[in-house]
Amino acid sequence: MMLALSALLKEALTALQANRLRSLLTVLGVVIGVAAVIVMIGIGQGASQSIAAQMQRMGTNLLVVFAGATGGQVRGAGGAVNTLKAQDAQAIAQLPGVSGVAPEISTGATAAWGNQTWVTSVSGTTPDLCYVLNRQVESGRFFDEQDLRSLANVAVLGKTVAENLFPPGVDPVGQTVLLNRMAFRVIGVLAPVGATTMGRDADDIVYIPLTTAQTRLLGVDYVRLIYVRAATSADLSRLPDLITTLLRERHRLPPNAEDDFTIRNPTAIMEAAENTAKTMTVLLAAVAAVSLVVGGIGVMNIMLVSVTERVKEIGIRMAVGATEQMILWQFLLEAVLLSLTGGLIGIVLGVLGSYLLSALAGWPTVISPRAILLATSFAVLVGVFFGYYPARRAAALNPAEALRYE
Amino acid sequence: MLKGITLQVNAGEMVAVMGASGSGKSTLLHIIGLLDQPSSGVYRLEGREVHRLSRKERAYVRNQKIGFVFQQFNLLPRATVLQNVELPLLYAGVPATRRRERAFFLLERMGLKDFAHHRPVQLSGGQQQRVAIARALVNQPVLLLADEPTGQLDSRTGLEVMALFQELHQEMGVTIILVTHDQTISRFCQRIVYLQDGLIRGEGKVTEPRRAKEELAATQRSGEE
Numbered sequence: 001m002m003l004a005l006s007a008l009l010k011e012a013l014t015a016l017q018a019n020r021l022r023s024l025l026t027v028l029g030v031v032i033g034v035a036a037v038i039v040m041i042g043i044g045q046g047a048s049q050s051i052a053a054q055m056q057r058m059g060t061n062l063l064v065v066f067a068g069a070t071g072g073q074v075r076g077a078g079g080a081v082n083t084l085k086a087q088d089a090q091a092i093a094q095l096p097g098v099s100g101v102a103p104e105i106s107t108g109a110t111a112a113w114g115n116q117t118w119v120t121s122v123s124g125t126t127p128d129l130c131y132v133l134n135r136q137v138e139s140g141r142f143f144d145e146q147d148l149r150s151l152a153n154v155a156v157l158g159k160t161v162a163e164n165l166f167p168p169g170v171d172p173v174g175q176t177v178l179l180n181r182m183a184f185r186v187i188g189v190l191a192p193v194g195a196t197t198m199g200r201d202a203d204d205i206v207y208i209p210l211t212t213a214q215t216r217l218l219g220v221d222y223v224r225l226i227y228v229r230a231a232t233s234a235d236l237s238r239l240p241d242l243i244t245t246l247l248r249e250r251h252r253l254p255p256n257a258e259d260d261f262t263i264r265n266p267t268a269i270m271e272a273a274e275n276t277a278k279t280m281t282v283l284l285a286a287v288a289a290v291s292l293v294v295g296g297i298g299v300m301n302i303m304l305v306s307v308t309e310r311v312k313e314i315g316i317r318m319a320v321g322a323t324e325q326m327i328l329w330q331f332l333l334e335a336v337l338l339s340l341t342g343g344l345i346g347i348v349l350g351v352l353g354s355y356l357l358s359a360l361a362g363w364p365t366v367i368s369p370r371a372i373l374l375a376t377s378f379a380v381l382v383g384v385f386f387g388y389y390p391a392r393r394a395a396a397l398n399p400a401e402a403l404r405y406e
Numbered sequence: 407m408l409k410g411i412t413l414q415v416n417a418g419e420m421v422a423v424m425g426a427s428g429s430g431k432s433t434l435l436h437i438i439g440l441l442d443q444p445s446s447g448v449y450r451l452e453g454r455e456v457h458r459l460s461r462k463e464r465a466y467v468r469n470q471k472i473g474f475v476f477q478q479f480n481l482l483p484r485a486t487v488l489q490n491v492e493l494p495l496l497y498a499g500v501p502a503t504r505r506r507e508r509a510f511f512l513l514e515r516m517g518l519k520d521f522a523h524h525r526p527v528q529l530s531g532g533q534q535q536r537v538a539i540a541r542a543l544v545n546q547p548v549l550l551l552a553d554e555p556t557g558q559l560d561s562r563t564g565l566e567v568m569a570l571f572q573e574l575h576q577e578m579g580v581t582i583i584l585v586t587h588d589q590t591i592s593r594f595c596q597r598i599v600y601l602q603d604g605l606i607r608g609e610g611k612v613t614e615p616r617r618a619k620e621e622l623a624a625t626q627r628s629g630e631e
Contacts (some may be wrong), residue, residue, distance in 0.1 A: 317497070324461055
């Protein structure tokens with residue numbers, strides 16, 4: 001049997017080549033199906049990976065405490081909620097399992113240098129922010145405790161701001177910029193982190209000392225949020241309760257009162273987003289797989305036609321000694337060869353399509369060997385599944401009747 | 407189609423089965439060739455009861471013991487002459503080089519060596535039938551079944567084919583059963599069985615079978631004169 005297999009394979013190839021156009025049209029469904037599976041998995045995995053990369057960059061183990069309650073009542077715009085103080089941040093820093101905190105208050109501002117202006121957001125924070133949010137200084141330095149105490153008018157620019165205010169060749173460090181018409185000396189530029197998927201450019205920001213922002217820029221004594229970095233992921237899950245207790249105590253909330261702050265876990269949010277992306281991947285792949293099945297039906301259709309056309313040939317083969325199994329194998333091989341060919345063309349198209357999507361639409365796509373393997377084996381499976389019935393029919397023919405067939 | 411007949415063919419015989427269309431001669435040939443099964447009765451080939459074999463076993467017997475020659479040649483149109491002749495060996499599981507050797511040997515015997523890589527349609531009817539005969543003999547069968555082998559050929563080509571059958575019969579000692587409705591063709595065989603309406607109406611020895619080769623030589627001579 002094995003001996004005949006290579007010969008049968010050759011015969012199957014010859015038969016397919018004899019009807020090249022028809023073979024091609026037949027496998028079109030499989031081609032599209034496989035290509036779709038690869039592109040869809042590519043898109044889905046691309047999305048998951050960019051989320052994962054963002055998580056990696058931001059660092060996990062991060063909590064954000066926002067001022068103001070969640071839920072029904074709107075208590076004014078985020079910036080105007082005045083329940084959180086810098087002292088709250090200091091208190092949180094004392095909790096076990098906290099490795100760093102950074103309070104932040106931000107406002108929209110127009111930055112100007114010479115006749116260049118750029119609308120951005122200005123955040124007042126503390127030096128720990130770099131550690132808490134995993135930010136690195138590209139040139140110059142971040143402000144320190146000294147700057148914080150002295151209410152220094154110093155600013156650290158995000159890359160986007162630096163690039164939009166200063167022409168190439170001008171070192172922003174040491175320059176003086178105006179933030180809402182107040183003069184600040186630029187002491188550093190942050191290393192870029194790339195666009196975030198939340199839609200905000202994390203590099204389009206100016207950091208100034210919290211004290212300066214509160215006193216000189218905004219004239220308030222509260223902060224909008226506090227970033228809390230937990231030492232371990234175990235601490236991360238314990239901390240919300242500790243923080244809640246601490247802040248309720250500090251804010252002297254009666255037991256029946258709502259929290260006047262909200263604790264969010266960005267990692268959890270992103271994990272949810274990643275799970276969504278994964279679910280989408282599976283869904284998209286399933287839709288693509290349906291088209292693969294449709295393609296398989298096309299293969300079956302043509303194989304049935306082919307069997308009908310070749311009844312006489314089957315009779316001749318049986319007359320000279322072909323067993324049922326050999327006829328079955330011959331037609332099965334043809335079907336598998338058809339869908340495999342379609343699969344290979346589909347892989348090429350799918351990879352090309354993924355690249356095009358990345359290049360033209362800017363979607364991150366991933367060509368995973370697993371997706372290719374999956375699509376190919378599925379195509380072969382389709383060939384076997386949908387080729388079996390026609391092959392079975394061919395093999396079950398009565399040789400005498402088949403020979404009489406014209 | 408057949409209504410209970412008893413027919414014995416001895417090894418090495420050359421028998422003609424005669425009958426009009428509908429007489430059941432094709433059915434008989436199909437049963438003898440194991441292409442079809444009798445609804446009742448016994449068929450022994452080389453003393454072995456083969457009528458109750460499984461489909462797979464019958465395919466094996468067809469492959470090893472029986473060669474077919476058909477009226478319409480029944481060659482695979484897409485395959486080359488060589489591939490057509492090799493086909494029974496392919497199903498017998500013979501290795502490729504051995505297949506090729508054996509097929510070439512028979513094509514040479516049929517005088518068709520130069521056409522090995524042609525397609526059947528590029529050949530004349532007589533040549534195609536010779537390819538079919540080569541295919542029938544490639545597995546060295548004990549029984550050669552011919553169904554109106556000259557039906558599609560002109561009389562001269564038919565004579566050539568009959569000459570070939572007689573030669574093969576003598577050279578190889580292969581048993582030949584030839585089905586025909588043509589009285590003159592049946593005269594080339596040693597024995598004739600007459601079939602009508604599914605029954606054997608009569609049978610008889612041919613006292614002096616025609617010799618195709620001599621007749622062929624005679625027509626050639628008369629053509630030259």
